[in-house]
Amino acid sequence: MSDRTTAAPGAGRHRAVVAQRLETDAEAVERDLLRLVLTVVELIRQLMEKQALRRVDEGDLTDAEVEGLGTGLMHLEQAMEDLKDRYGLCAEDLNIDLGPLGSLLPGRTDEL
Numbered sequence: 737m738s739d740r741t742t743a744a745p746g747a748g749r750h751r752a753v754v755a756q757r758l759e760t761d762a763e764a765v766e767r768d769l770l771r772l773v774l775t776v777v778e779l780i781r782q783l784m785e786k787q788a789l790r791r792v793d794e795g796d797l798t799d800a801e802v803e804g805l806g807t808g809l810m811h812l813e814q815a816m817e818d819l820k821d822r823y824g825l826c827a828e829d830l831n832i833d834l835g836p837l838g839s840l841l842p843g844r845t846d847e848l
Contacts, residue, residue, distance in 0.1 A: 770823055774816065775830040779841060781812050 788805045791797050797805070820826060832840040 750752065768822075770819075771825060771829055774819060775832055775840065778816060778830050781809070781816065785809055802826065810842060 788809060792802055792805075820830075827841075830841060834840055
């Protein structure tokens with residue numbers, strides 16, 4: 737018996753291809769990470785907006801709470817727009833395609 741292990745044919749080439757795919761520049765990694773974070777924040781923002789509208793429609797909130805929710809959601813939406821502008825992103829960049837499941841983020845008129 738031999739102590740040496742033999743590599744499968746083409747294993748070295750496979751490692752080179754994988755290494756090549758993993759090499760990215762720091763700016764691209766930072767932008768992609770920011771895109772992912774903003775996507776999650778946008779999803780949560782849309783869910784909060786739907787929940788707030790539901791509570792307003794049901795009459796669960798006082799006028800002051802409605803005002804506070806509206807102001808908070810407007811500020812969050814403006815902050816999202818500022819970040820997208822700052823990093824050169826648009827709404828479509830945040831909408832991840834889930835293949836057969838469709839898009840992650842519904843449009844403004846879609847229901848969550």
